[in-house]
Amino acid sequence: MIRTTAIAAALLAAGPAFADAHTEIDLTATGDAAAGESAFRQCQSCHVVADPDGEVLAGRAARTGPNLYGVVGRVAGVVEDFRYSDIIVTAGEGGLVWDEANMVAYLLDPTGHLQEVTGENGRGKMSYRVRAEDDALNLYAFLAQFTAPEGTGEETN
Template sequence: MIRTVFAAACFASLPFAALAESHITGDAEAGEKVFRKCMACHAVGADAKNKVGPVLNGVVGRAVGSIEDFRYSDALQQLNADGVVWTPEELAAFLEKPRDYAKGTKMAFAGLRKEDERQDVIAYLATFGADGM
């Protein structure tokens, strides 16, 4: 009984991002190359700033539409209100066809059709904490 309570307490204390990262199967190095397709609108890293799209530092495990100084579409604001979190699975679904995932999104990108590219870019994004490190 004590072990069960202790294990539950330890599990509950893990950051969500660490749990989300456990489902990441892609290759971060390959994802850095895939991310070049995203760089016109998004940035990552310590000096990243919002562009047409929000900064993606710490996106894995973060609530959808939650960068305070970025103006999101109504579709992403609704997902935020619904409590949706950018898990690797949610990101993969969004990246496959953003407009199908979030009807009304401002994101003009058609999507990443290849599963391995989606997984790789998610693995790359997971290497950045909220501070860009």
């Protein structure tokens, strides 16, 4: 009986870690993509959404921030040839993926979210903050539309 209880306790303790390591990230968008398109006007002075062929799908040809094509589901801080802050690179190395919860938290408080995720005191480069959670949710829904179709082999970084 004691052995069975010990094994059960060990399995219960290990369960959450095992589940986290083998669970796909939920990239569901709960916001309104059309409202997000309108909210994106505030973002386009720094960001663009351009597909792998270079076609601009949203925004202008801004290059202050990274291209946001394929950002949903991507690890933070990995767009080639973009110079990220150290803290966002650290967050990405630690496994930060742009799902709805992370993106909304980041958009509402970029540096604060990165500090919380990494435990470091660095600063992110994005100084703009989205003021309302609904706007952040809508932006996520808007950006979620811009991903490479599955099975195409196109990179989304």
